[in-house]
Amino acid sequence: MDELEIDAVAEVELDDPVLVEGLPGVGHVGSLAVEHLLEELEADSTLVRRVYSQEFPPQVSVEDGVADLTCAEIHAVTVPDGRDLLLLTGDHQAQTNDGHYVLTDAFLDIAEEFGASEVYALGGVPTGELIEEYAVVGAVSDESLLEELEEVGVEFREDEPAGGIVGVSGLLLGLGGRRGFDGACLMGETSGYLVDPKSARAVLEVLEETLGFDLEYESLDERADEMEEVIGKIQEMEQQQQQQQMDVPTDDDLRYIG
Amino acid sequence: MDELEIDAVAEVELDDPVLVEGLPGVGHVGSLAVEHLLEELEADSTLVRRVYSQEFPPQVSVEDGVADLTCAEIHAVTVPDGRDLLLLTGDHQAQTNDGHYVLTDAFLDIAEEFGASEVYALGGVPTGELIEEYAVVGAVSDESLLEELEEVGVEFREDEPAGGIVGVSGLLLGLGGRRGFDGACLMGETSGYLVDPKSARAVLEVLEETLGFDLEYESLDERADEMEEVIGKIQEMEQQQQQQQMDVPTDDDLRYIG
Amino acid sequence: MDELEIDAVAEVELDDPVLVEGLPGVGHVGSLAVEHLLEELEADSTLVRRVYSQEFPPQVSVEDGVADLTCAEIHAVTVPDGRDLLLLTGDHQAQTNDGHYVLTDAFLDIAEEFGASEVYALGGVPTGELIEEYAVVGAVSDESLLEELEEVGVEFREDEPAGGIVGVSGLLLGLGGRRGFDGACLMGETSGYLVDPKSARAVLEVLEETLGFDLEYESLDERADEMEEVIGKIQEMEQQQQQQQMDVPTDDDLRYIG
Amino acid sequence: MDELEIDAVAEVELDDPVLVEGLPGVGHVGSLAVEHLLEELEADSTLVRRVYSQEFPPQVSVEDGVADLTCAEIHAVTVPDGRDLLLLTGDHQAQTNDGHYVLTDAFLDIAEEFGASEVYALGGVPTGELIEEYAVVGAVSDESLLEELEEVGVEFREDEPAGGIVGVSGLLLGLGGRRGFDGACLMGETSGYLVDPKSARAVLEVLEETLGFDLEYESLDERADEMEEVIGKIQEMEQQQQQQQMDVPTDDDLRYIG
Secondary structure (H helix, E strand, O other), rough: OOEEEEEEOOOOOOOOOOEEEEEOOHHHHHHHHHHHHHOOOOOEEEEEEEEEEEOOOOOEEEEEOOOOOOOOEEEOOOOOOOOEEEEEEOOOOOHHHHHHHHHHHHHHHHHHHHHOEEEOOOEEEEEOOOOOOOOOEEEEEHHHHHHHHHHHHHHHHHHHHOOOOOOOHHHHHHHHHHHEEEEEEEEEEEEEEEHHHHHHHHHHHHHHHHOOOOOOOOHHHHHHHHHHHHHHHHHHHHHHHHHHHOOOOHHHHOOOEE | OEEEEEEEEEOOOOOEEEEEEOOOOOOHHHHHHHHHHHOOOOHHHEEEEEEOOOOOOOOOEEEEEEEEEOOOOEEEOOOEEEEEEEEEEOOOOOOHHHHHHHHEEEEEEEHOOOOOEEEEEEEEEEEEOOOOOOOOOEEEEOOOHHHHHHHHOOOOOOOOOOOOOOOHHHHHHHHHHHOOOOEEEEEEEEEEOOOOOHHHHHHHHHHHHOOOOOOOOHHHHHHHHHHHHHHHHHHHHHHHHHHOOOOOOOHHHHHOOO | OOEEEEEEEEOOOOOOOEEOOOOOOHHHHHHHHHHHHHHHHHHHHEEEEEEOOOOOEEEEEOOOOOEEEEEEEEEOOOOOOOOOEEEEEEEEOOOOOHHHHHHHHHHHHHHHHOOEEEEEEEEEEEOOOOOOOOOOOEOOOHHHHHHHHHOOOOEEOOOOOOOOOEHHHHHHHHHHHHHHOOEEEEEEEEEOOOOOOHHHHHHHHHHHHHHHOOOOHHHHHHHHHHHHHHHHHHHHHHHHHHHOOOOOOOOOHOOOOO | OOOEEEEEEEOOOOOEEEEEEEEOHHHHHHHHHHHHHHHHOOOOOOEEEEEEEOOOOOOOEEEEEEEEOOOOOEEOOOOOOOOOOEEEEEOOOOOOOHHHHHHHHHHHHHHOOOOEEEEEEEEEEOOOOOOOOOOOEEEOOOOOHHHHHHHHOOOOOOOOOOOOOOHHHHHHHHHHHOOEEEEEEEEEEEEEOOOHHHHHHHHHHHHHHHHHHOOOOOHHHHHHHHHHHHHHHHHHHHHHHHHHOOOOOOHHHHHHHE
16 A cells, blocks of 8 residues: 555536535534535535545444444535535544645645635634634635635634644645645634534534535534533533532543543 | 565465464454464464564564564465465564554565465454453454354444554455455454453354364463463452452453463 | 745845754744844845745644744845844744754755855753853854854853754754854753743844844843743742742742743 | 765775674663773774764764764774774664664674674663672574573573563664674673663673673773762662661662763
8 A cells, every 4th residue: 555545436527616624623523514514415425535544543443343444535515506515524633743744735636636726624723611602713824815704704813723723624724825725724612622513513604604505403403412411411510529529620520522 | 674574485385365363462362363373283384474674663582592583474374174374473563553554565465475365353352351251243344244254153243343443453454455355353352451362262263163174272271271360369369458448449450461 | 745845935145144043942042033133134134935844743823814834934134244144943843853854954955055154053051040141052063163152252061061952953063064064053041941032132142243243132122021020920929939838949830931 | 864874984904893783772781881892992993984864863962062963983993813893882772663773774784894794782681670790691693603602601591681672782683684694682781770881891701702802991890880889879878768767769769870
């Protein structure tokens, strides 16, 4: 196997599509969002590429006894009344620094092959506390892209995210911008402790407005309700502990639960 | 030395052989199993390939003062009344992520060279507690392989192993499947704390039925008896501690003992 | 993207320029110094090269919503009454051992391209305690360079810095020396716990004498005053703690604050 | 700079020389031994090769203000009444697994260039306790080499060193053996906590007998006396603590002191 192997599973003609990335990350916001997109637009979508790489962990996933080699998948979606999409999903990020560069370049190559010149990277931005109002924070590859996104409610903040954007999401803007792509990263606010379907919905609602598709949110809301129950139980336990100990619990009491 | 150097120690004509891998891993189940195979079938086996690689640790092992460079070995076995075998053993796994890809590809190259189109990866799956009944959990590279293995008692479970299969065992299915190999991973249940000859026997008994060879288990059972004694002593100590402290010992009291 | 991509942003004719490096490091001394140089000499400076590399972290920085791919920048400065300069800055060091070698070679290539044959690497040397008198410790690529720097107050010590000089600063002397560059590393003494504008000023004052430019220090001194306030507050807190506990606080009470 | 750069500093005609390696390791036994050899045989030795590599840490050492790029050095020694020598020293080991392979191959290339077909790797084997009688434990690349070394007092033990030999010392036997070199590793027993000149002397005394040179040990013995004093003080402190606390100190009370 070479460092990178791309399987051309199918070919689809797309009209000026947009690459939308949702690999695993903070609060699983990006992957929840793109998986929901795939589910809702399933009738119009086709798996077109699988990307295998030595940069992924050396691993197979197993479902009902059948093993699948770790890869990233790109689905083509011909959206009836909106922009065509290329949806990028996968179970893993690259395992090394330069692996992120290698994979991002491969994803951009595929996007170019299908005629895309725009990319949206979806993810979460951790706030350290439970969220009431789900703001969507943005970053763009070029100043000219700010206004249109501000109009649909994306917030651009002076020094946020403070540490920059790391991994494929960041590089899709950075390397993408160098290659002539217009790129935006949409990051839903999320506590950072829990898988967060509500944050994913906030991100998708922005995308609906900019890309012109219509989604239903039933399945995502169900998942959010399940998480609410988990949070409710945690808060109950916290209150009991507080009463018992008069000792404020820390964020460490909350663990990543999915 | 190149990244990979394969010494062709001998050539043997095999008839449709099966590659059986037993590198070190959980409970040493895979390596115990393949080493027992080698011991029992010694009369019919020949060392055919040594694989040296910069992906292995930079190390020699020393026995009676003589140093041997870390490598993996492949023995060819012409089984009288069963399928011919290629047995893969070694003291070490690769030390990096992409090393697993590089080595697995090398092992599959050798398998192809000897005309193999099937591969069995042997290993253990940790349960976290001492085992009474040794189930063998399976994973396959293709759905069509499920039925035959279910018939000989291999269990295929919905979401197991939960984290997938990591390392050469996983990639023999993943990369092997992509290259046209039929692959199965047989994982004996094991506590994960102890070297486990009983789990190795459970895995070998499945292999006997599918590949048609006959093994004696005297030496493996002796090793199992030794481990039983160790376990007995640990449990005795635990009970004494419990009586003394009325404090339940954790799994951490058990260490990897070989 | 290749391992290394150098954007030629502009071309400037320089007369026997000196490469001055200020990448992040101990007390941010080097980066504070070179950024202050850039600020003060802004009218005469031009951004000439951007260096992108897979050796940098896979990351964009974000300012007011606009993302920029991690890179190092080289500005050319035509100093009216002094030596021309090539100023090297950036937000990150390489992430791997060999990355430092790769980037240093790239920086030296660019320096050669502009006709430079001298290099100054600026940095800090940690003393473990707050500094009263800011000495500048030096190291050079060749013995013949000692005298001139001793004359302007640089101290050369028998076994300092004890662990040698690590990273690009060290390699600019080591690799630079091998390629025929005259190289000096100027290290301002600094506690190692705090961003240290005073140490940066001490280093710059040496450079003024050797390279013949004139700087004002207003903005750097303001930053130093802010740090003094921080230090004052820390010392006050320490004294209070000492009175309360009669227990001497350790250096661990001081954290990196910038 | 390439991954590897070898400077040919001088050429010397040697008669069937032996490569003797003393890079840093347990108790600094190997490096103390080879540095003492260099010191004692200085009149007959010439620096012939410097090996620079991206596998070494990205670092310069500084002595009296002058920086030197990390490298390994090979000196040629024409021993009046004994075998000619190639002495390999340096301040650092490789920083990665495959770096050890790369550097060892480079060292063997140079040995071949000077006509060597034998290699001695010198080092220490940690015992975990202070040593009274300094045994020298051996390992060889080929069984035929055992007898001659046993005759001069080298001990070959069934399963020692238990974890094999890691790094360049191990690979000089492993890779060397594959390339046709006769290789031996001589490991002086040492506590593992202290720089150990006595262990280095034990190793050198073996080498004197096999290679036929004569050494004086004055400077090494002085260094040993200094270490004895350090050990004496530590033991005194331990006894005081024991009397005070009736609590046995552990090996952790001893630190690496050089």
